[in-house]
Amino acid sequence: MRILSGIQPSGTLHIGNYFGAMKPAIELQEKGETFLFIADYHSLTTQPDAKDLRERVLNVAVDFLACGIDPEKTVFFRQSDIPEVTELTWILSTSTSTGLLERCHSYKDKVANGFTPNNGLFSYPVLMASDILMYHADLVPVGKDQKQHLEVTRDIAKSFNFRYKKEVFKMPKEQIQEHVALIPGTDGQKMSKSYNNTIEIFGGKKAIRKKFMKIETDSKGIEEAKDPDNCNIFNLYKFFATAEEQAELAAKYRAENIGFGYGHAKQELFEKMWDYFAPMREKREELLHNLDYVESILQKGAERARFEAEKTMETVRKVVGLR
Numbered sequence: 652m653r654i655l656s657g658i659q660p661s662g663t664l665h666i667g668n669y670f671g672a673m674k675p676a677i678e679l680q681e682k683g684e685t686f687l688f689i690a691d692y693h694s695l696t697t698q699p700d701a702k703d704l705r706e707r708v709l710n711v712a713v714d715f716l717a718c719g720i721d722p723e724k725t726v727f728f729r730q731s732d733i734p735e736v737t738e739l740t741w742i743l744s745t746s747t748s749t750g751l752l753e754r755c756h757s758y759k760d761k762v763a764n765g766f767t768p769n770n771g772l773f774s775y776p777v778l779m780a781s782d783i784l785m786y787h788a789d790l791v792p793v794g795k796d797q798k799q800h801l802e803v804t805r806d807i808a809k810s811f812n813f814r815y816k817k818e819v820f821k822m823p824k825e826q827i828q829e830h831v832a833l834i835p836g837t838d839g840q841k842m843s844k845s846y847n848n849t850i851e852i853f854g855g856k857k858a859i860r861k862k863f864m865k866i867e868t869d870s871k872g873i874e875e876a877k878d879p880d881n882c883n884i885f886n887l888y889k890f891f892a893t894a895e896e897q898a899e900l901a902a903k904y905r906a907e908n909i910g911f912g913y914g915h916a917k918q919e920l921f922e923k924m925w926d927y928f929a930p931m932r933e934k935r936e937e938l939l940h941n942l943d944y945v946e947s948i949l950q951k952g953a954e955r956a957r958f959e960a961e962k963t964m965e966t967v968r969k970v971v972g973l974r
Contacts, residue, residue: 652683655788655823657690657730660707664714665849666924667834667842670890675792677719685725686786686956687715689949692730692737692778696771712945714852717935728952730782735960739781742971746810747777756799764845780804784820785960792826801825815970834890837866839883852928853935863921864914873912879904884916891923 656676664673679685689711694704708729720727730736752758755776762768783791783804791801801823808820834841836848843849850862866883879885879901889897900919903911938945968974 652789653686653787654679654683654790654792655686655688655783655786656792657688657693657782658711658715659690659694660704660711661694662707662844663849663851663854664711665842665844665851666887666890667836667849669718669852670834671794672792673715673718673720676715676725679790679792680721680724683790686788687720687725687727688730688733688782688956689728690730690782693775696769696775697766709942709945712949713935713938713942716938716945716948717931718852719931722948722952726952726955727948728956729949732949732953733785733956733960735957735964736778736781736785738964739785739960739967740778742967743781743784743807743811744774744777746814747780747807748810751803751806752776755803776800776803777807780807783823784808785963786956787821787959787963788823789821790826791823795827798825798827817970819966819970833886835883835886837862837883839867850924853932856925859925860921863917863924866917866920868913871913873910874908876907877904877913882913882916884913884920888916888920888923891920891927896923 656672656679658668658672676685676687689708691704691708694707699707712727712729715727716722752773757776758768758773761772766772779800780803783801784807791804793801805822808822812818812820836842836846837850838846838848840846840848851859866887868882868884869877871877882904885897885900885904888900892900900916903909904916
């Protein structure tokens, strides 16, 4: 089974990124042949500063390697190191209806949230389809809000196969990451940079602890019983703690007159998170002092990905009538 996943270099990675994309990708390494790419072409739809984009791409690579991506098990590469993907995007766009793209809610949502409309933003589902179809992925992990992306990819593949009367592309299946939308930020909403409610994975201890202390709660006092199931702190704690540790903290919440307040809960959450990422912080420091090694991993991944991409494009060019 071939598994494909991608992540945009949109800035400093946070806890939501880790549990929503990084951890699932790391776990999938053991379940099949994994392709993981840094989607720098996709990020161009927001027209980032060139220097900033290059730094973000490098940081994403370092962070993923620090958190457990194994280059011996995962083909890890930059999207832009595979020029065949833009060629396939153009070819697929000629058999993709504008009506299909107009129905994509992601474009509508971004425009509604203030993004300046451009053709890249409108047609990026075709580029996304190219990313998936190029490597004949069997499975693509996505959040529930991204399910439409896979539906569009299958529609594009079917349209191409029908038009040229040949089963060039297989139909990829999505693996819905049910918990992705449930990772709460400091305000209780889904953790997202767009909500400015994130807690970074890496950074200074004092600065990260300060983020935890800003988590919103109700106004119950230190001696009052509290409801762990409706608390942003406890809902984040679940991602780091064992079932036994969760039960112990829940008991403190429900008890009265024990002098346990939300400040104590925030401190316990922070310590649990800090310990959880400790080995990854150590690995990250090593990688930051050996960036040539990081680049070599991306280049090796690109070589393996281009080998697969060229095989696909050889078939595609023949089918559509190109040399």
